[in-house]
Amino acid sequence: MVKIYCTRRKKKNPTNQRIEVFLKKHGALQTKRYGYSEIKRVTNCFRNKLGQGGFGSVYKGILQDGRYVAVKILNELKDDGEEFINEVASISRTSHINIVTLLGFCCDGSKRALVYEFMCNGSLEKLICQENDLITHHQLDYQMLYHIAIGVARGLEYLHKGCNTRILHFDIKPHNILLDENFNPKISDFGLAKICSRKESMVSIFGARGTAGYIAPEVFSRNFGVVSHKSDVYSYGMMILEMIGGKKNTITGLDPSSEIYFPDWIYNRIESKQELGLQNMRNISDEKLVRKMAIVGLWCIQTHPSVRPAISKVLEMLESKVELLQIPPKPVLSSPSTSPIHLSSETL
Template identity: 50%
Template sequence: MKPSHRLSNLLLFFHLISTFLQVGHTSNISSFYYDQCSPSTCGKSILKFPLGRNAPCRSAYITTSCENGTVFITDDENPHIKYKVAEDLTDEVYSNRMVKFVDVSLFGCGPIPPFKGSTANAGFESQKWLVEGVFHAKSDYWLGTFFNCTKKPAEDIVSRLREGPCLECGETSNLCYFYDGYMSDIPNCRPFRTIIPVKVFNNFSMVGNLRKVLQEGFRTDWDGVCGPCMEMGGGRCGYLDEKRRSGKEVCFCNSGVHRHNCSDGLIIEPVAEGGGPKRRDPKRRMMLIIGFLLVLVTVVACAIYIYCLQRRRMKRRSQQRGQDEQVLRRYLNNDNSTPASIETFLHNYNSGMPTRFSYKQLKKYSHNFTHKLGQGGFGSVYKADLPNGLVVAVKLLDETEQSEAQFVNEVQTIGRIHHNHLVRLLGFCFDKSRRALVYEFMANGSLDKYIYQSDDGLPDKLGWAQLHEIAVGTARGIAYLHDECRVRILHCDIKPHNILLDERFTPKVSDFGLAQALNRETSHVSLPRGRGTPGYAPPEMWLMNHGPVTSKSDVYSYGMVILEMVGKRRNFNEEASSESEAYFPEWAYLHYVVEVGGEWSKHNSDQGREDDEIVRTMSLVGLWCIQFEPNLRPTMCRVIEMLEGNVVIDAPPVPFDVSVSRVVTGGTRMIPIKDCIVHH
């Protein structure tokens, strides 16, 4: 045997010693959690993950309780948010991963309950926008805000609301409205976050007793991350970490604690937490060492045999594995924890979420890709009609490394999140060399074709009130990515081309190919190279030594979009009549802050006082967002408050770095940031 082989066997030997010494400890803790997560009952319901009775065995952020044979879930951070499970939890329910909830505050016939907690942030802090934990409302339900008003709100607010029946069971003189999304407090109105069937939202006139409809509950689903654990080999899903954070689920089995399922071979060593069992004492450890020495020869012989057998198998399979390993390295960035195949990867991120299509199917549904909707940086987008009548957009990716990386990033980032202002990923195609992503169809295309002056001289298609709604909706979508997802998501490429509009001109953020997903404890990411689109990417993405990329980077890009919406043109126009107008953010700053610019009518004509106030608000918000220093930029939640007029907007400081710009009030032009970009 070669010396290198002897060294390898010696290392394997010490590894076996370490493993043996930990067997008692690992088995002890594993048994503790395995017993903790044993299914229990509540009336006719079975309680197991994600609705287990004990803390390690239920979804993050919720508490499950049993009251008189009925199951309830309560929000850990806001205990007054409570839902009744409106059906028996059977094995079929867990297999389908769907369950119906009812908001207990809707029981009875009294008035809707008031907000609890902070008045300033009542909507975000006291009533969560999603449901709870891993549970999400199904697509045939709408998340919105009801308002019960003793007086009619101002006309500009009423124009954004829908009239609807009140939630009280009896007659009332109050006026009731529904808003499709979250809106902060309206004077003389009591808000209430609710989840309503889409068919009811589309036709309130058909509803006689709205509260009775809502008391029927709403359906939710959850992802299938723990499916393999609970369905393969009798594992029990749960958390070792007592903080219970989604994405850290493990599988408790008789053989130990596994990463995915009881037969995946990925046994991990648990660390005792909180109420778990304690480590064995030194005397017990010494007894294990003595016992190990008695079987030393057998263990070494087995280790050598297994090692040699594995070497022979590796040689026989090396040729077969070569191509698969290359594909995995390209798709998973050389990560040593790469799944055994790309199918495993797709299962991990797709279980219970987007639908997988074959290339042949998409070719048929799109009529051989004849109706082209547009061209993106990574491929072309085509219109397609699914057999069920649903119209979708199919993005057929180019065969490049960048497009392949985008495929993985999109499935991983938005495959399991839904929001009214985010384009939903409905499916994907992974056939040999063909990659495609299937999105919901957005009838009115991207925002850029509505804010840039067209060559045909047609009048503007969107009014200022509608542009303002688009700005607010886009901000909500970005704020959801930053603050409301289970993981923090940085989009890294906010621009008008990536803001799509549906048939009602509702904005939805799209194209997550450059997105970065962070855990909640991480606020920034370091990029190996510049990314994003020049003109929208913030300085920290392209200028060396200017700090890490954070959620404030998306705020900067959003600010540039807002200013383009205001100027009805691109931020930098070389054909402008003056130097100060060439770089529009400079012109806006001079006009609204320094007040030495020209007339606003150069960019916008025939607008009334109300429209001018919208333009002024959007301009000031945009200037705050594009501050050169990230710490001066507002959060997206603050942006929403400013756009909706809930706070006074102070005059922003100069939004350009003084080291690369000269700001004076006597007509000397400022040097645009775009002229000073330094690429990594």
């Protein structure tokens, strides 16, 4: 009797296969591909950690030509490679002053990394989480916050209208807005992005994507309308309100039970033409600037997408006089008693 011995062939990781198929299909990518040993050399064996998130960790590095970079090391086998593919596919198509530049990537076995230009002033979130000490420590006043708001809107307009394909970000929030040495903002983190035709007015996505507190109502429930570029506008509006409101979109009095949801508070103030009286407001010019940003933010967070302005209209409103802006309807979901969404750093 002859015995037949079969050797088991090692199965290829389906995630790596999927990524390699994508990279082969898009062989003409402008970004450099690094080996993992090169990534270790660039980051000096991951010595300088900049931050950490659900995706993995970010380290500071330096290229051979002397440029500083931020290297995002993605968690191994965390998903089917979709986040990595989304990031490389979407951001490699972009070139704009308000979009962070992807300089390279690594896909070496199970090791995945993304190499970005380094932004020395970190994220917008770190600045607005300084308990309103923005001016003292960072020379940031409302004029600078307005400058940042304009820059982010221009970056979004480019993603929605300036590319050959429309790119929806789906995770606009202060944490994903990076600031260079002159506090110019750049949109980053395209892991949840969706690439679609410029002619598409609605987008098909499976499940909700984004960060709690910034997700448009229609993204987690189609009863509110279709998912589209207006979903990014909603996230942008929540971010603007957080920028002018401080650390959280709530205002707390002496009594903890008197906590007020900030969009409600600022809407009531604007509607009744009361002074806003926010911290760090120095003069009437600041008052007008904040009032304008608040009105635009409230337009952006309208419950139904059809009522929200497109991002190009948002830019137009931000660059016009506050006296010319109409007060929007009160957003239905703005009350904490009825809203399932509140600002937080908890990622779905």
